[in-house]
Amino acid sequence: MIPYTPPRAAKDIPVIDLTGTFVSDDAREDAARLIHRACRETGFFYVSGHGIDPLLVESQLAAARRFFAQSDEAKQAVSKAHSPHWRGYEGVGAQVLDAGSAADHKESFAIAIDLAEDDPLVVAGVPGQGPNLWPEHLPGFREQLLAYQGAMIDLGRHLMGLIAMSVDLDYGYFAAGLDQPQCGVRLLRYPPQPQDSADNVLGAGAHSDWGSITILLQDGKAGLEVRNAAGDWILATPIPGTFVINIGQMVERFTAGIYRANLHRVRNGSPDAARYSIASFFELEPLYRMGRAPSCPPDRAYEALADLTVSEHIDQMARASYADAGADQQ
Ligand SMILES: O=C(O)CCC(=O)C(=O)O
Numbered sequence: 001m002i003p004y005t006p007p008r009a010a011k012d013i014p015v016i017d018l019t020g021t022f023v024s025d026d027a028r029e030d031a032a033r034l035i036h037r038a039c040r041e042t043g044f045f046y047v048s049g050h051g052i053d054p055l056l057v058e059s060q061l062a063a064a065r066r067f068f069a070q071s072d073e074a075k076q077a078v079s080k081a082h083s084p085h086w087r088g089y090e091g092v093g094a095q096v097l098d099a100g101s102a103a104d105h106k107e108s109f110a111i112a113i114d115l116a117e118d119d120p121l122v123v124a125g126v127p128g129q130g131p132n133l134w135p136e137h138l139p140g141f142r143e144q145l146l147a148y149q150g151a152m153i154d155l156g157r158h159l160m161g162l163i164a165m166s167v168d169l170d171y172g173y174f175a176a177g178l179d180q181p182q183c184g185v186r187l188l189r190y191p192p193q194p195q196d197s198a199d200n201v202l203g204a205g206a207h208s209d210w211g212s213i214t215i216l217l218q219d220g221k222a223g224l225e226v227r228n229a230a231g232d233w234i235l236a237t238p239i240p241g242t243f244v245i246n247i248g249q250m251v252e253r254f255t256a257g258i259y260r261a262n263l264h265r266v267r268n269g270s271p272d273a274a275r276y277s278i279a280s281f282f283e284l285e286p287l288y289r290m291g292r293a294p295s296c297p298p299d300r301a302y303e304a305l306a307d308l309t310v311s312e313h314i315d316q317m318a319r320a321s322y323a324d325a326g327a328d329q330q
């Protein structure tokens with residue numbers, strides 16, 4: 001358990017403008033340098049100038065509000081219990097992101113790449129691969145989520161290119177793992193924070209993300225807290241028009257620890273309103289093995305991990321985070 005202590009105001013999470021990076025190599029070099037620094041310092045940065053339609057973004061938050069406003073019965077109809085692939089709805093208390101702490105005070109709905117049961121990856125039993133669960137009574141919901149997921153995949157591919165450049169590799173370094181990338185999109189709703197937090201109840205307990213990069217959309221409400229290099233917790237205040245990007249354990253492994261998949265947590269700062277966010281977990285192909293970047297020196301701590309595929313690693317982490325919540329909660 002990581003006991004809760006109040007955060008400081010954000011001052012160390014930079015905003016990186018991507019506008020020029022879609023057209024100019026020089027702008028890519030500049031952005032890669034800023035990404036390098038951010039990934040060493042906190043593992044977090046905002047991106048602006050990302051080119052994603054603000055209407056698509058607004059509609060995505062609206063879709064999240066519509067989903068969670070449904071009856072409990074409608075939400076349970078797409079319960080994660082019906083999916084062996086980590087898709088669907090889970091209620092408050094279903095997940096423990098900080099082992100030893102109280103369960104997370106959040107509810108969520110997740111999709112990933114929608115694969116038919118006869119897709120070769122599903123037939124081969126590759127962890128996490130399969131069909132999505134879709135709510136029956138929300139017209140347009142599926143189309144919206146798939147459009148948003150498509151935009152996240154485009155942005156994720158671009159960011160992986162910049163991350164490769166940030167450690168002196170080519171923009172195209174990850175091409176072999178980016179043909180059919182994975183992208184989980186998770187709608188999150190954090191009810192108002194329980195005032196009695198004696199047993200460390202948080203919206204999401206302190207954790208680092210498991211995959212490559214997370215692209216986070218926040219509604220206007222503060223809540224995301226990030227631990228900086230000095231060990232202080234700082235608030236990642238929502239900035240309109242941006243996404244918060246953080247690197248996960250796959251990129252930490254890629255750099256053999258030069259970049260850190262940093263601890264973060266959520267505590268809804270509004271006493272009487274829910275906070276909504278959308279976390280998109282961008283990931284290389286399921287069977288990709290994330291080796292060490294040739295430009296980063298080896299570190300023995302990471303050598304033992306090298307044999308797991310992306311999907312095996314994420315599946316292990318997911319299992320652990322739900323096992324901690326007990327089998328009786330969904
Ligand atoms: O909701 C947020 O602000 C962050 C969510 C998060 O860290 C996660 O889902 O991994």
Ligand SMILES: [Fe+2]
Nearest residue numbers: 207208209264
């Ligand atoms: Fe996270």
